[in-house]
Amino acid sequence: MNQFVFPIKVYTKDTDYGGVVYHSNYLSFYEIARSEWAESLGFGIAWQKDHGVYFPVRSAQIDYLKPATLHDKLEVVSKLTKLGRASMLYDQYLRFALRPDTIISKATIKIACVDTAMRPRPLPAALFHELQEIQCEH
Numbered sequence: 001m002n003q004f005v006f007p008i009k010v011y012t013k014d015t016d017y018g019g020v021v022y023h024s025n026y027l028s029f030y031e032i033a034r035s036e037w038a039e040s041l042g043f044g045i046a047w048q049k050d051h052g053v054y055f056p057v058r059s060a061q062i063d064y065l066k067p068a069t070l071h072d073k074l075e076v077v078s079k080l081t082k083l084g085r086a087s088m089l090y091d092q093y094l095r096f097a098l099r100p101d102t103i104i105s106k107a108t109i110k111i112a113c114v115d116t117a118m119r120p121r122p123l124p125a126a127l128f129h130e131l132q133e134i135q136c137e138h
Contacts, residue, residue: 002136004037007097008074019070026062026105030092033076034109041134043127051124058087058112066104073097074104079136085122086113088131 014025038044038055048054068074075097082089088111094104115121123131 002079002134004033004040004078006033006036006076006078008032008076008094010068010070010072010074012070015070021068021072023062023064026064026068026094026107027060029074029076029094030060030078030090030107030109031057033078033092034090034111037078041130043130051127052116053121053124054114054116054118055088055111056114056118058110060107060109062105062107064105066102068094068104075100080131080134081136083123083128083131083135085128086120087111088113088123091136 008029010021014021014028016022035044073096075095076092077095078090078092080088081091090109090111091107092109093106096102096104113121113123122128
């Protein structure tokens with residue numbers, strides 16, 4: 001599973017009065033998809049707490065290409081494109097579920113691995129090896 005596709009539906013809470021998704025909610029959509037992927041691989045929040053690690057966003061670059069609007073059915077496609085000893089780089093994009101060739105937004109998100117005191121630390125070895133199996137080339 002070198003990519004993960006997660007469905008998103010746009011609700012009123014995600015939009016402005018004109019029914020267009022707020023720019024900051026794209027980050028939320030990307031976060032939800034990465035979190036769900038982590039859960040599906042077995043290293044979600046409970047696993048992180050048990051291992052004393054957290055995965056905060058270190059940087060995010062987003063390009064907005066087309067607007068998403070109220071009631072749109074979308075998909076977030078996520079790919080792990082680079083794996084460091086203490087970081088992960090994801091390429092993600094948002095597309096219309098019914099028109100998967102139409103990309104709405106693209107993002108590159110860098111995730112750090114930190115301990116409970118928020119100091120950088122290496123990814124746990126078992127996780128690092130598992131993630132090597134799903135890493136994609138750019």
